[in-house]
Amino acid sequence: MKQKIQKGVLIPNKRATFDYELLDTYTAGLVLVGTEIKSLRLGKASLVDAYCYFHNGELWLKNANISEYFYGSYNNHVARRDRKLLLNRKELRKLLDYIQTPGVTIIPTKIFINERGLAKVVIAPARGKKLYDKRASLREKDDRREMDRAMKR
Numbered sequence: 001m002k003q004k005i006q007k008g009v010l011i012p013n014k015r016a017t018f019d020y021e022l023l024d025t026y027t028a029g030l031v032l033v034g035t036e037i038k039s040l041r042l043g044k045a046s047l048v049d050a051y052c053y054f055h056n057g058e059l060w061l062k063n064a065n066i067s068e069y070f071y072g073s074y075n076n077h078v079a080r081r082d083r084k085l086l087l088n089r090k091e092l093r094k095l096l097d098y099i100q101t102p103g104v105t106i107i108p109t110k111i112f113i114n115e116r117g118l119a120k121v122v123i124a125p126a127r128g129k130k131l132y133d134k135r136a137s138l139r140e141k142d143d144r145r146e147m148d149r150a151m152k153r
Contacts, residue, residue: 009040011111013047018134020107020126023098028059029086030111030119034077035069040119042069045111052085052106052123054099059085059092061108061121085121098125 016022032040039045044067052061061083068076087095098104109122129137 009043009111009113011040011043011045011047013050013107013109015048016107016109016124016126018137019129020105020124021129021133022109022124022126023104024094025109025122025124026087026091026095028091028121028123030061030121031084031086032066032119034075035072036066036077037119038072039066039069039077040111040113044069047108047111050108052108054096057092059087059095059106059123061085064108064111085123095123095125103127 046065048065050061050064052059054060063080064083065080066077067079095106099106104125104127106123107126109124111119111121114120
């Protein structure tokens with residue numbers, strides 16, 4: 001069973017912008033083991049329900065699902081393990097200041113592989129939206145779609 005590798009792998013978190021108001025964005029390196037990078041290159045990952053937390057001054061990604069590699073044998077990785085994120089001290093301090101305020105959490109918005117072949121995660125401190133905010137963003141999306149249709153005519 002030959003699996004096709006995608007060029008410019010991008011795994012988005014579609015729920016992030018719908019459920020949260022993003023305050024800022026940071027690009028962090030992702031520490032992977034064994035067959036995880038091969039699964040990522042195949043696009044076999046999901047960021048649904050993933051979030052970031054601090055432990056001993058380091059930032060960790062929790063609940064991100066990188067599926068097991070098909071050809072991995074006994075060397076395969078655990079799909080939902082915690083993964084360390086690589087940021088410099090200045091960025092870590094800023095993120096720590098963000099999460100000191102109540103109602104703010106850090107969520108991943110997308111995973112990609114850069115031109116050097118390294119796995120990167122775009123993370124954002126975010127504040128949860130209320131139900132009426134979600135309705136408003138759906139209404140804005142519908143209005144934009146209708147305006148685009150009208151412009152095409």
